[in-house]
Amino acid sequence: MKIISGKIIKPQKVVIYGPEGIGKSTFAAQFPKPLFIDTEGSTSHLEVDRLPRPTSWQMLRQYIKDLKGDTMGYRTLVIDTADWAERLCEEAVCQKYNKEGLETFGYGKGYTYVKEEFGRMLDGLSDLIDAGMNVVLTAHSIIRKFELPEETGAYDRYELKLGNKAGNQCAALAKEWADMVLFANYKEIVITSKDGKKKVSGGQRVMHTLHNPCWDAKNRHNLPEELPFDYVQIAQCIPSKETAKKTIPAPAEPPAPPEQPKEEPVPVSDDGIPKALADLMAANNVTAQDIQQAVAHKGYFPADMPLKDYPNDFVMGCLVGAFPQMLKVIQDLKKVPF
Template sequence: MKIISGKIAKAQKVVIYGPEGIGKSTLASQFPKPLFIDTEGSTNNMDLQRLETPSSLEMLLQQIEWVKQNKPCQTLVIDTADWTERLVIQYVCDRGNKDSITKFGYGEGYIQLEEKFGKLLNLLSDLIEIGINVVVTAHAKLTKFEQPDEMGAYDRYELKLGNKTTAKTASLLKEWADMVLFCNYKTLVVATDDKGTKFKGQGGKRVMYTTHHPAWDAKNRHNLPEELDMDYKEIAFIFENVPVQETSVEVPVANTPDTKPKEETKPVKEPEEEKPKQESLDFNTIPKDADETIVYPPEEEKSATPVAFQLPKSIPKNLRDLMEGGLVSEEEIQKVVAQRGYFPIDTPIQNYPEDFVNGVLVGAWKQVYKMIQDLRATYNTPFN
């Protein structure tokens, strides 16, 4: 056994929250080489690098996985946590064929939300292991708080993560983070009379708080002062010695669509063992999670694809985004759907019911895409 002493330079998990308009996104944009996943579309007027606004949780997970494989940045920014939570809630509702998370019995919807949100944080933690900082921004809200051992209640700022869900997703996010920074306006109060009985606000500045206070949640593991100016320079030293990873990664040959059929032809029993997994793709019995990682075609292969690969705008956007990521054609979706006996093969995707698109095709996209890959392997072509 080896004993390791001293500090270890490592990428950081940072949560920045505060009232709207305080400058959370601007502060996050000052981190080393940031790449934004703007879940609420609020950075359109900022000059920065971003991925497309995810239209579903599956698309968001694909974007994080792409960052993990390709390492295009030193900091990944999720802006914001509360809008990301909406994607998770939508995923849980679509998968359970419910129009609201409150429609699940005995709090089952909130349990699934907590599980899925936790797995999202685990995927973000994988980026920390390869040297990519993760910054999550969030809005703040004022709530009444009453301590069990004290009389009376008082106002305090908390993460704006749902109402009934706050005790689950907010606590998960705070525990996951290495730093929780609360940003707010600090108003300077001056006396207006000689006796000091009347006061007025005069000016102010933006600050960030780094430690816990009865009026807000905050923490850090770097012995920071309790209050700092809202400027990245105040915490820049924390990220100076983080090991920088290579900005590109070689995709294993075995994972590319062109060579996958060769792998599957060797073991004869392998396709037979996968059939039960495909049969489990059913609207009411969708597996809660699939651990397999979706491997999309490399970027150079996408750029070499003819411009003719254009999906109709009539296809729902959340499904169309996923199809574009894997270069999945409309005909491939129709074949898979007809293969499972849902609709005739000539039924246009835009005629599929909304709950079928959201609950089956988007909600179980990993299984759907796996079936499409198997279909491509059968015809021995990368794209059918």
């Protein structure tokens, strides 16, 4: 198994949503070398590179597939906007099943088909991450009434304008898929005058990076909860060069084993038997034939194999090093009557 340690630097998957006209497209245009797929035709005022507006879901999917094979040097793909791309997805599903609309499927099946098809597009976009491209989805926001089951009352909540029907989970898929979900909005201040009347002022553009009961947002870079809606605020989180995933280097060639010291020649007697063994044999009145019979009895070597042909490590380890045990085997064999 290969173990990957530490941080992995890779392109980012970013979802940017907010009210119309706040500058989502302009914000996305500041990502490294972007290429736009303009599904709603709203980038004509921007100096950006774009593909022809897709007129079908199949055309949009083909763009993504082609970029996977060749990014053409672009480092960011921007789909502007995801909610208009979802419209193409819905049309494709209805055409496939010959239905006039999603409601005619019954039992929410149409929305399930849209969710599955939208998920396949997100899988294709993840392949672009592996190819070295950042992916940015812009989307409009919508305000919905939200009620907590255990509480009374309700409050307004900003959400992605994906899947206006409860059965559609495209918004949930997009939020799970993304590394960053940024909610852009205007920061307004309510001022109470001396006569008790309230008025709203301000209007500074900000982006929220963390979840709040009133909106969805997240990031994995420890960003502050609120930042000015300016690309420089997140630039450090976006790889500016074509940095593929941090990969594990190929395992290095194993180091050469240390040179073993040369074995010193074992001194031998005149008849070729190592001298250490010959001395023990002489001291205990043991003959070469006694050793050969004991070695054969233990199953080490044949009985007719000359003592001088035994390997040195066997002689020094088993015969010399364990001579008392070998001597007992010899003595036991001599007690056996033939």
